[in-house]
Amino acid sequence: MDCIFCRIAKKEIPSKIVYEDDVAVAFEDVNPQAPTHVLVIPRRHIPTILDLTQEDDALVGQLYRIAGKLARQRGIGDRGFRLVANCNREAGQTVFHLHLHLIGGRPMHWPPG
Numbered sequence: 049m050d051c052i053f054c055r056i057a058k059k060e061i062p063s064k065i066v067y068e069d070d071v072a073v074a075f076e077d078v079n080p081q082a083p084t085h086v087l088v089i090p091r092r093h094i095p096t097i098l099d100l101t102q103e104d105d106a107l108v109g110q111l112y113r114i115a116g117k118l119a120r121q122r123g124i125g126d127r128g129f130r131l132v133a134n135c136n137r138e139a140g141q142t143v144f145h146l147h148l149h150l151i152g153g154r155p156m157h158w159p160p161g
């Protein structure tokens with residue numbers, strides 16, 4: 049399967065990995081939108097939020113906890129940060145491997161564009 053995030057998780061494509069365990073990997077976004085912009089992904093290929101099943105409930109919790117841990121490590125836990133998961137075209141999803149954007153280190157606007 050030719051998925052760029054699967055290849056990043058397998059280290060076939062270089063990236064700045066900031067966290068990894070058996071089920072998840074986090075790495076710096078190649079096109080950062082804020083001082084902190086990290087992508088947290090499952091190792092397993094799940095294309096979109098719509099492909100999650102009940103069996104993935106624990107995995108989704110893990111992705112959130114990893115993002116929170118990274119936010120704390122970067123000193124943006126108390127200041128605030130945003131977790132974004134784009135789903136499908138109108139939301140701007142461009143890579144069809146589930147990912148959380150951890151974005152922070154600057155004030156965020158609402159609603160998002």
Ligand code: DGP
Nearest residue numbers: 052063076077078079134140141142143
């Ligand atoms: P989304 O638009 O939600 O599908 O976000 C995809 C993000 O992935 C986007 O912010 C740019 C990032 N990205 C795409 N290709 C690569 C890559 O090869 N390496 C890294 N580190 N990030 C990538």
